[in-house]
Amino acid sequence: QKEVEQNSGPLSVPEGAIASLNCTYSDRGSQSFFWYRQYSGKSPELIMFIYSNGDKEDGRFTAQLNKASQYVSLLIRDSQPSDSATYLCAVNIQEYGNKLVFGAGTILRVKS
Amino acid sequence: GAGVSQSPSNKVTEKGKDVELRCDPISGHTALYWYRQSLGQGLEFLIYFQGNSAPDKSGLPSDRFSAERTGGSVSTLTIQRTQQEDSAVYLCASSLGGYSAGANVLTFGAGSRLTVL
Numbered sequence: 001q002k003e004v005e006q007n008s009g010p011l012s013v014p015e016g017a018i019a020s021l022n023c024t025y026s027d028r029g030s031q032s033f034f035w036y037r038q039y040s041g042k043s044p045e046l047i048m049f050i051y052s053n054g055d056k057e058d059g060r061f062t063a064q065l066n067k068a069s070q071y072v073s074l075l076i077r078d079s080q081p082s083d084s085a086t087y088l089c090a091v092n093i094q095e096y097g098n099k100l101v102f103g104a105g106t107i108l109r110v111k112s
Numbered sequence: 113g114a115g116v117s118q119s120p121s122n123k124v125t126e127k128g129k130d131v132e133l134r135c136d137p138i139s140g141h142t143a144l145y146w147y148r149q150s151l152g153q154g155l156e157f158l159i160y161f162q163g164n165s166a167p168d169k170s171g172l173p174s175d176r177f178s179a180e181r182t183g184g185s186v187s188t189l190t191i192q193r194t195q196q197e198d199s200a201v202y203l204c205a206s207s208l209g210g211y212s213a214g215a216n217v218l219t220f221g222a223g224s225r226l227t228v229l
Contacts, residue, residue: 034216036218043223044218049217086154088154092216099167100207100216
């Protein structure tokens with residue numbers, strides 16, 4: 001089992017809709033969870049991180065964490081064409097001194 | 113520095129030559145990562161440093177790849193006897209490290225694009 005799993009997509013949503021991106025992880029000891037966005041030809045950039053169960057909101061973005069189910073998600077409200085990118089989930093793995101492990105990413109396409 | 117600096121930004125080399133890629137992390141960041149990303153692919157983990165030591169070298173593709181970090185700061189990734197399949201963007205990222213809140217927030221450099229002819 002991969003340490004961090006994401007559906008590769010592409011996930012296509014119409015402009016203005018809610019995009020829901022999902023991620024599961026294998027290490028029950030993980031404490032830190034991150035969402036990064038990567039535009040084509042660019043480096044990944046941090047969107048937000050979450051440590052506690054529940055929801056964390058930042059503008060149009062909401063991260064949701066459920067440690068019991070080992071599941072973290074990212075909701076993007078009022079999706080815009082500029083949100084079209086690859087979204088990477090990252091989770092800290094206690095082994096190897098708290099290393100950060102990335103999923104393969106989900107491609108999101110927002111159609112106008 | 114203000115951000116993670118990588119050099120060179122572009123490198124074209126001939127098959128069989130050695131190349132060295134450099135990463136200068138954000139000042140004070142103890143954790144440093146190297147990733148490789150081929151066109152249209154995800155991030156491939158290469159190596160992770162905590163300070164000058166590398167707790168996890170499991171991602172290095174072969175013994176042609178090596179990396180070091182000195183003084184807890186600058187890191188170099190060396191690829192010996194380059195092959196065409198080594199062509200990719202090599203990304204470096206750094207974080208504060210440790211276990212405190214925000215310690216694992218990674219900041220990425222712009223990458224070094226390697227092309228092996």
